[in-house]
Amino acid sequence: MNPYNNTNPFGTGPDYFESFQAKLGGRIEAYEELKNEAPLLSSIPRYNPFEVPAHYFDELPTLIQEKCAAPEKVSAFEWLKMLFRPNFAVPVLTVIVVAVAGIRYLDQGIQGSSPVAEEISVEEQLQAIDESTIIEALASASVNESEADYENENIKEYLLDNHIEDINLNTEL
Amino acid sequence: MGDKELLQQFRNPDTRNYAFNLLVREYQKKLYWHIRKILIDHDDTDDVLQNVFIKVWRGLDNFKEESQLYTWLYRIATNESITFLNQKKKRAGVPMDEVSHFLAANLESDHYFKGDEIQAKLQKAILTLPDKQRIVFNMKYFDEIKYEEMSQILDTSVGALKASYHHAVKKVEEYLKTH
16 A cells, blocks of 8 residues: 555645746746847846845844834934924914913003002002191292292393393394 | 735734734845845945834834735835935935936945946946836846836836836946947
8 A cells, every 4th residue: 555645745826827827928028028129138147246244134123123112212303393394383383372472461461550550559649648748848839939930030130231132132042 | 924914913912023023024135125226235225124114113003905015015115215315315415417426336335246247237237227217127127026016116107117117228228338
């Protein structure tokens, strides 16, 4: 009895043989086309002339996993760029405008209240002053006025005595 | 493990890291060589490849499965490579039309380039192509990616890709004849 049952343990992808001829035909067609269009190019062996450092592809997946696990760093330049993006800049500018407007409004409010405060304080001050003090102030003001009148009269007499007329006085002045 | 199952495992917090590790191992070489052909330099390729996988880690939860996972990964890798290349050119102060000299210089100084003279000449010829055309050429000539797949990766019509590849072949052939 044959222990080996002569079955093929290997398999192929679905529809492999059905599509093989079409695939092969495509490659031959491309080769012939290149040979006609670019004979020099078609004569050059087609292989990869570049190399990679030893074990590069073995180590790369681990390196990439480490980088993906690290927290995302945003550089200062990226932060600046982010500030100017519309979806970030618009709310930031809105907040700034509202804050500035609010500060100006509050400032105006404070300034507006001070004349009223001054009026109240002046009235309060007047109410606080004794009547006798006011009478004395008015009396001294009237005395001063009479003294000023007296002086004016003296000046007139001087001018008349010295024959200085108004016209000349005005000219001199 | 198929893409669907991989995504299910990734979305499960208990198996997330395991699934991601599998994804990296599955696609690292394909993506590496795709990026390497764009950037030429190994160290630059390493930087970009790591950035690509970090982006995948952060964005895979939101992957809508409207395209194949492989297509989505390739698209991220392509975009990251082009962005990196443009930034590098800007930092080096290289005008956009002189990029071939810039990259060819990288090629000559690369310790990990082991091609012979003819291979070096071919690579320099490819480097004279505009960035996107170079990507199309590499994907078709070296990777033999179908135009329909390329169309999804590069978000360009099949017709435009065929025309781009055709022109790229002509330019490379002309360079090989004249140098």
